[in-house]
Amino acid sequence: MKALLVLVVLLLGAAVVADRVGEGIAEERVAAQVAQRGGLAGPPSVDITGFPFLTQALRGRYDEVRVSLTAEQLGQPAGTTADVSLRGVQLPLADALSGSVQEVPVDRIDGAATLSYALLAAQLPGGTTLAPEGGGVRVTRTVQVLGRDFPLTAAGTVGLAGQDLVVDVDEAAAAGVDVPDAVVDRAADLLDFRYPVPALPFGLQLTGVRAAPDGVHVAVEATGTVLRG
Numbered sequence: 001m002k003a004l005l006v007l008v009v010l011l012l013g014a015a016v017v018a019d020r021v022g023e024g025i026a027e028e029r030v031a032a033q034v035a036q037r038g039g040l041a042g043p044p045s046v047d048i049t050g051f052p053f054l055t056q057a058l059r060g061r062y063d064e065v066r067v068s069l070t071a072e073q074l075g076q077p078a079g080t081t082a083d084v085s086l087r088g089v090q091l092p093l094a095d096a097l098s099g100s101v102q103e104v105p106v107d108r109i110d111g112a113a114t115l116s117y118a119l120l121a122a123q124l125p126g127g128t129t130l131a132p133e134g135g136g137v138r139v140t141r142t143v144q145v146l147g148r149d150f151p152l153t154a155a156g157t158v159g160l161a162g163q164d165l166v167v168d169v170d171e172a173a174a175a176g177v178d179v180p181d182a183v184v185d186r187a188a189d190l191l192d193f194r195y196p197v198p199a200l201p202f203g204l205q206l207t208g209v210r211a212a213p214d215g216v217h218v219a220v221e222a223t224g225t226v227l228r229g
Contacts, residue, residue, distance in 0.1 A: 033096055033227075041075045049066060066085050084109055084110065084112075105225075117216075134155070155170065165218065203225050
């Protein structure tokens with residue numbers, strides 16, 4: 001009986017090892033196919049979730065494939081990243097291993113793209129800084145009104161207008177300078193800005209936005225996607 005238990009444990013251990021090894025190989029192949037069919041500049045970081053992996057591989061359908069994309073892979077400026085989950089990925093393992101994949105149907109994709117504050121600030125006049133504050137964004141910048149420079153700090157909300165990220169300043173104050181309210185109000189309008197969010201892979205659409213510690217997170221999703229390259 002003891003010998004049988006040891007044998008069962010060894011077999012289970014071997015199965016787990018085989019499952020993990022197979023997953024590692026598959027993740028590499030899936031990453032290559034996602035890059036090629038998704039029009040990416042390079043293979044992304046891929047994590048196939050769920051256990052056991054081999055049962056998913058045998059049926060050629062993966063419940064969830066998590067993909068992390070860098071700015072370089074997205075072909076976007078530094079400070080742009082994306083983390084998305086591909087759900088219901090149909091990719092026969094034999095096709096992936098042989099390189100004969102023509103298309104990759106995906107039931108649903110969701111996740112978020114992150115635009116760093118440094119990236120957004122770089123789109124604005126020199127000296128502008130952005131930082132998270134109270135669920136919104138704090139904008140600091142020197143603006144010129146009536147021929148004079150005024151250092152301003154303002155609280156803004158983030159939102160979406162079509163494909164544009166919009167920061168709308170609703171409260172501004174001169175930084176340590178006695179400035180008439182009318183001048184501050186006029187200058188505050190100069191702090192509002194839009195940033196056209198670049199086209200994202202996989203047919204992703206923008207669905208929401210929020211300020212986070214590492215940047216502005218733009219929620220994205222797509223349904224019924226077929227990756228063809």
